[in-house]
Amino acid sequence: MRFFKTAQKAVKFAFVSMPLSVFGWRNISSNHRHLKDLVSTIRNPHCPMCDKGVMFVHRDAEADEKSLYPWTCSADCGFGVLTKRDQKSITEVLLPLIKKKGRAQLDGMSEEEQTSLIKSHTRQSRTFWAFAVLCPLIALYSLATSGMALTCISIFSMTLPFSILAVKWSYRAWQVRTGTLYVEGAFKQFVKRGLWIPGIDI
Structure with missing residues (x-):
C-alpha cells in the first residue's frame, strides 16, 4: 500500500507538478489567490479600532466548535471577532460600531479637513491608475526587447x-465627498455609474 502511494506521488511530481512549475503555474496560482484576497478587501469592513486595516480571515484559519472563524485586522492592531466566514456576517457584526464611529468622525471634520481627505484619497487613486497604465507598457517594451515571456506576463x-486599488481609493474619496457611508449597494452603484473613472464626479 505504501509502495503505491509513493509511486503515485512520484508520478504526480513527474507528470503534473514538474511541468506546471516550468510554465510558472505556482506563481500564477499564488497571484490568483493574492488578487482574490485583494478584491475582497474592497468590500470587507474596515477595522473599527485602528481604521488602518480591513477585517479578514486567514486562508488557513480553522473554525471553532460553533463553526465561527476568527476575523482579524490586516494592520495587526490586535482587534478581532468571531463570526461566520462570509462577508455578510462580519458586516452585520461590525456595521453598527463602524457606522457610528465613521459618521461621528465625518461630522466632526471641518470642510477644509474633508477637502484635504478627498484630495488625499484622489491622489492615491490616480497614482495607482498611473501604475496600472505603466504595467502593460513596460510589459510590451520588455517583450519587444527580447525579455522573458514569464517576466512580461508577471509585469x-x-x-x-493596481486597478483594484485605484478603484478602492476613488470610492473612498466619493464616500467622503457625498457622505455615503455604509449604504448597502453603494459600491455597486458607484461602479455602474462609472464614478471610478478619473474625472467623473457626477
Missing part, C-alpha cells in the same frame, strides 16, 4: 491589482 498581471 502585465500587476495591472489588475
Whole structure:
C-alpha cells in the first residue's frame, strides 16, 4: 500500500507538478489567490479600532466548535471577532460600531479637513491608475526587447491589482465627498455609474 502511494506521488511530481512549475503555474496560482484576497478587501469592513486595516480571515484559519472563524485586522492592531466566514456576517457584526464611529468622525471634520481627505484619497487613486497604465507598457517594451515571456506576463498581471486599488481609493474619496457611508449597494452603484473613472464626479 505504501509502495503505491509513493509511486503515485512520484508520478504526480513527474507528470503534473514538474511541468506546471516550468510554465510558472505556482506563481500564477499564488497571484490568483493574492488578487482574490485583494478584491475582497474592497468590500470587507474596515477595522473599527485602528481604521488602518480591513477585517479578514486567514486562508488557513480553522473554525471553532460553533463553526465561527476568527476575523482579524490586516494592520495587526490586535482587534478581532468571531463570526461566520462570509462577508455578510462580519458586516452585520461590525456595521453598527463602524457606522457610528465613521459618521461621528465625518461630522466632526471641518470642510477644509474633508477637502484635504478627498484630495488625499484622489491622489492615491490616480497614482495607482498611473501604475496600472505603466504595467502593460513596460510589459510590451520588455517583450519587444527580447525579455522573458514569464517576466512580461508577471509585469502585465500587476495591472489588475493596481486597478483594484485605484478603484478602492476613488470610492473612498466619493464616500467622503457625498457622505455615503455604509449604504448597502453603494459600491455597486458607484461602479455602474462609472464614478471610478478619473474625472467623473457626477
